[in-house]
Amino acid sequence: MSHLELVRGDGIQVVRGWAGGNLELPNLWLRDNCQCSECRVTQTTEKKFHIVDIPVDLEPASVLLEDGELLIEWPDGHRSSYALGDIEALIDVAQPAWQVWPDPYRPQPVDWTAFLADDIVAAKALEDYLASGVLLLADAPVEAGTLEALAPRLGPIREVLFERIHNVEVDPDGYNVAHTTLPLPPHNDFASYTWPPSVQALHMLANETQGGESVLVDGWQILENLRRDQPDHFAALCNTPVPFREFDADNETFSVMPMVRCDSAGNIDGLRYSNQLMQAMDPTRPGVVEFYRAYHELSRRVMSGEARICFRLEGGQILVLQAHRVLHGRQAFTANAQRHLQDAYYEQDNVRNHLTVVRRRMNNG
Numbered sequence: 563m564s565h566l567e568l569v570r571g572d573g574i575q576v577v578r579g580w581a582g583g584n585l586e587l588p589n590l591w592l593r594d595n596c597q598c599s600e601c602r603v604t605q606t607t608e609k610k611f612h613i614v615d616i617p618v619d620l621e622p623a624s625v626l627l628e629d630g631e632l633l634i635e636w637p638d639g640h641r642s643s644y645a646l647g648d649i650e651a652l653i654d655v656a657q658p659a660w661q662v663w664p665d666p667y668r669p670q671p672v673d674w675t676a677f678l679a680d681d682i683v684a685a686k687a688l689e690d691y692l693a694s695g696v697l698l699l700a701d702a703p704v705e706a707g708t709l710e711a712l713a714p715r716l717g718p719i720r721e722v723l724f725e726r727i728h729n730v731e732v733d734p735d736g737y738n739v740a741h742t743t744l745p746l747p748p749h750n751d752f753a754s755y756t757w758p759p760s761v762q763a764l765h766m767l768a769n770e771t772q773g774g775e776s777v778l779v780d781g782w783q784i785l786e787n788l789r790r791d792q793p794d795h796f797a798a799l800c801n802t803p804v805p806f807r808e809f810d811a812d813n814e815t816f817s818v819m820p821m822v823r824c825d826s827a828g829n830i831d832g833l834r835y836s837n838q839l840m841q842a843m844d845p846t847r848p849g850v851v852e853f854y855r856a857y858h859e860l861s862r863r864v865m866s867g868e869a870r871i872c873f874r875l876e877g878g879q880i881l882v883l884q885a886h887r888v889l890h891g892r893q894a895f896t897a898n899a900q901r902h903l904q905d906a907y908y909e910q911d912n913v914r915n916h917l918t919v920v921r922r923r924m925n926n927g
């Protein structure tokens with residue numbers, strides 16, 4: 563470490579020669595991230611030090627770099643030390659990456675009982691789910707309410723209005739096109755919520771009718787293709803708020819949100835797409851012409867077979883979808899026999915939590 567040199571900059575400390583470059587450490591970051599027992603709640607490791615207790619132009623009274631350790635004394639006498647190796651571990655923290663579907667793609671069924679009972683099976687299935695956005699469970703019970711049993715792996719259930727476990731059957735009084743025999747264009751549910759459920763499970767209890775094949779579309783793959791081919795269209799979808807409404811006699815949900823959400827690094831983070839719930843927007847609003855051209859192109863791709871698979875969901879099978887990524891729909895069917903689907907919702911953060919906990923349990927023996 564002797565080749566490292568420490569230099570003061572404007573509001574920062576600079577370690578020269580770190581990995582062949584400069585490691586720039588802001589003074590406020592350094593003070594905020596002191597790990598000593600005075601600055602932490604020792605019982606929980608949470609931060610106790612609060613940034614308001616120092617001046618914004620805080621400078622160390624003295625700094626020393628020794629054996630890969632940065633030692634700082636602050637003007638009030640408080641001392642902090644930092645291992646440069648620990649700081650390096652914070653750089654470029656890799657996020658779990660999603661993967662495009664192979665071509666052709668068919669989700670491989672995972673046995674229901676093994677998924678619930680066996681941590682090794684569950685960990686593999688959840689890792690595949692985070693990559694593909696799809697988990698297909700097979701040989702599940704065909705009793706109503708079975709989705710409650712997925713809570714230990716995916717849950718808790720994210721409740722929304724209408725029903726805790728939604729029933730999708732032909733219903734002449736139904737509030738949604740799903741309750742008819744009409745084809746359902748690919749969509750995600752509850753676009754009318756500011757934060758729609760991020761995980762959806764569709765449980766087929768009985769599927770004896772003709773037709774009604776399930777359709778899945780990888781919305782993020784379509785959006786990546788759109789961004790590559792027509793970046794102006796992509797931008798219009800990110801920047802134009804669109805109204806969505808879902809309601810019945812007792813409920814009224816409404817949101818006004820762009821169809822595409824990106825994170826601060828520009829990675830696609832969410833697609834909100836529902837032809838049936840979309841409402842009329844103010845036609846005089848600037849950008850509506852550009853938005854509609856972009857929406858037309860997005861819809862052409864959603865309906866064209868791009869990044870789409872189609873298969874029959876049999877009784878006893880459950881589709882779990884990353885609902886802000888994968889759109890679901892179905893083909894028209896003939897109401898000549900029983901078709902009964904139930905769906906329930908969960909949250910992606912909780913799925914990741916369960917995977918982390920399962921991995922921890924496996925590592926501990």
Ligand SMILES: [Fe+2]
Pocket residue numbers: 740749750751890
């Ligand atoms: Fe749906």
Ligand SMILES: [Zn+2]
Pocket residue numbers: 596597598599600601640641642
């Ligand atoms: Zn401290």
